[in-house]
Amino acid sequence: MLTRHVFLLLAWLAVWQMGRLVEYTDHASVWFPVAGLTFSALLVLGKRAILAIMTGAIVITVWQANHYQLPLSLLEMIWAGFLFGLAHILPYWLGASLIGRLSQHASHSAPQLIVTFLVVAAVTAFIVTVLVISSLVVTNQLDVSDVGKTLLPFWIGDMAGVIVLTPLFTGILIYLFPNAHISLDEFTREGLGSLKRLAKKMGLNIALIIATMLLAYLSGTPESSFAIFFLAVTHMWIACTESPVFNVVSLAASSLLIVLLVHLLGLMDHVMVYQFAINVIAANALFGIAVPQLKAYNQELEHLVYTDTLTHVSSRQYMVQQAEVEIARCHQHKVPLTLVVFDLDDFKLINDQHGHIAGDKALQSVCEVAKSMLSKTDVIARFGGDEFVLMFPGLRFSAAFNLVEQIRMAIHQILIDETTVSASFGIAELQAKEDFISIFHRADQALYRAKQKGGNQIGV
Numbered sequence: 001m002l003t004r005h006v007f008l009l010l011a012w013l014a015v016w017q018m019g020r021l022v023e024y025t026d027h028a029s030v031w032f033p034v035a036g037l038t039f040s041a042l043l044v045l046g047k048r049a050i051l052a053i054m055t056g057a058i059v060i061t062v063w064q065a066n067h068y069q070l071p072l073s074l075l076e077m078i079w080a081g082f083l084f085g086l087a088h089i090l091p092y093w094l095g096a097s098l099i100g101r102l103s104q105h106a107s108h109s110a111p112q113l114i115v116t117f118l119v120v121a122a123v124t125a126f127i128v129t130v131l132v133i134s135s136l137v138v139t140n141q142l143d144v145s146d147v148g149k150t151l152l153p154f155w156i157g158d159m160a161g162v163i164v165l166t167p168l169f170t171g172i173l174i175y176l177f178p179n180a181h182i183s184l185d186e187f188t189r190e191g192l193g194s195l196k197r198l199a200k201k202m203g204l205n206i207a208l209i210i211a212t213m214l215l216a217y218l219s220g221t222p223e224s225s226f227a228i229f230f231l232a233v234t235h236m237w238i239a240c241t242e243s244p245v246f247n248v249v250s251l252a253a254s255s256l257l258i259v260l261l262v263h264l265l266g267l268m269d270h271v272m273v274y275q276f277a278i279n280v281i282a283a284n285a286l287f288g289i290a291v292p293q294l295k296a297y298n299q300e301l302e303h304l305v306y307t308d309t310l311t312h313v314s315s316r317q318y319m320v321q322q323a324e325v326e327i328a329r330c331h332q333h334k335v336p337l338t339l340v341v342f343d344l345d346d347f348k349l350i351n352d353q354h355g356h357i358a359g360d361k362a363l364q365s366v367c368e369v370a371k372s373m374l375s376k377t378d379v380i381a382r383f384g385g386d387e388f389v390l391m392f393p394g395l396r397f398s399a400a401f402n403l404v405e406q407i408r409m410a411i412h413q414i415l416i417d418e419t420t421v422s423a424s425f426g427i428a429e430l431q432a433k434e435d436f437i438s439i440f441h442r443a444d445q446a447l448y449r450a451k452q453k454g455g456n457q458i459g460v
């Protein structure tokens with residue numbers, strides 16, 4: 001465990017150094033990746049991460065004070081590092097605890113979690129900015145007159161670090177620290193996806209970033225730097241069509257490239273545009289992760305509404321909707337349609353004699369048998385209790401009658417604890433201008449007649 005914490009400290013120092021390399025004004029970087037590492041370490045390890053991060057904050061402050069030759073004693077440097085550590089850690093710890101708690105509640109869906117994370121990232125990064133800048137002023141590392149110009153770049157840089165890199169660092173830390181406080185299973189289930197597609201889409205992003213940033217470099221006008229926002233389109237496309245893991249990796253890669261090109265091409269005059277672009281594109285793409293998830297939820301809901309959970313045949317709602325569509329189509333194209341209503345005979349007795357579980361089994365067996373004898377265009381639905389409806393688009397009365405007779409005989413072969421199951425049927429063929437209510441009523445009347453005659457037969 002100790003080695004892992006030493007690794008976290010070293011990783012924190014290395015990532016901090018990455019942020020410093022792209023510092024464009026004192027204490028503010030285009031993005032501040034270490035904010036993302038702090039947030040994810042607190043998310044994965046909780047308070048166990050504090051020691052490594054606090055040590056990192058003190059080491060960095062001492063190093064920085066020496067580097068800028070600030071007139072501070074060693075004790076003052078350590079105190080300043082401790083204050084910086086507190087200001088940097090506390091808000092992110094609160095934010096990470098909130099996200100950790102929400103992720104453990106099944107009632108919070110992935111889209112809700114993502115939106116909350118984006119809001120928490122913005123708010124905690126702002127609180128960290130205010131606290132760290134205050135600590136820098138109190139410990140004489142920043143002049144009060146520079147606070148105004150440092151505040152916004154500091155905040156946006158920290159926020160970019162959290163939004164862009166927390167998902168990626170969290171994935172890595174969960175892999176390294178097995179007893180993590182949080183699970184990303186919901187997002188990592190699909191893995192990375194096809195490497196070929198990944199290469200193509202990454203290539204497109206890279207080409208777009210280079211093209212738009214070269215444009216800004218060559219034209220030298222501040223307006224041209226806004227072209228980077230076109231990247232939101234390709235990232236939204238990736239978010240909606242690829243796995244969340246791919247989304248997060250491509251986001252980190254694009255942001256890193258933007259940050260490097262700002263420095264290589266000397267686009268410092270437009271740096272805030274790029275800072276805002278990274279935040280907006282990342283927030284947009286993370287929110288995009290929710291789109292496929294929402295689609296999946298909708299399909300699940302649709303399945304629940306349109307399928308009977310016990311027998312897995314269609315639901316009443318589905319049959320009524322589908323029947324109206326089919327009846328209209330059959331009238332329009334002068335195609336026949338036959339509707340059948342059927343009901344198990346003395347089903348109450350099966351329940352009473354053998355119990356409800358046996359009754360359920362009988363309903364399931366009847367549906368399996370009937371379904372196996374239908375074609376793709378036929379529909380079977382459970383209307384309620386032991387009553388079912390069959391719809392045969394394209395079949396005339398006589399053809400449907402023959403098929404139903406075979407279904408009736410097959411149902412009569414089903415044995416539930418040595419009791420034979422049987423069903424009665426009512427059949428009606430669609431007449432000119434007739435609607436669903438009318439044909440259903442006629443089939444139901446025919447079923448009534450079959451029951452009156454003793455059941456286990458087709459009423460007409």
Ligand SMILES: Nc1nc2c(ncn2[C@@H]2O[C@H](COP(=O)(O)OP(=O)(O)OP(=O)(O)O)[C@@H](O)[C@H]2O)c(=O)[nH]1
Nearest residue numbers: 343344345346347348349351356357359360385386
């Ligand atoms: N096991 C089980 N029983 C159900 C379910 N839904 C309804 N039932 C039972 O189905 C029975 C239907 O009873 P009835 O409407 O009197 O029908 P029946 O006994 O088949 O009588 P006839 O239709 O006149 O032959 C009732 O006992 C309900 O409790 C279900 O999902 N599972």
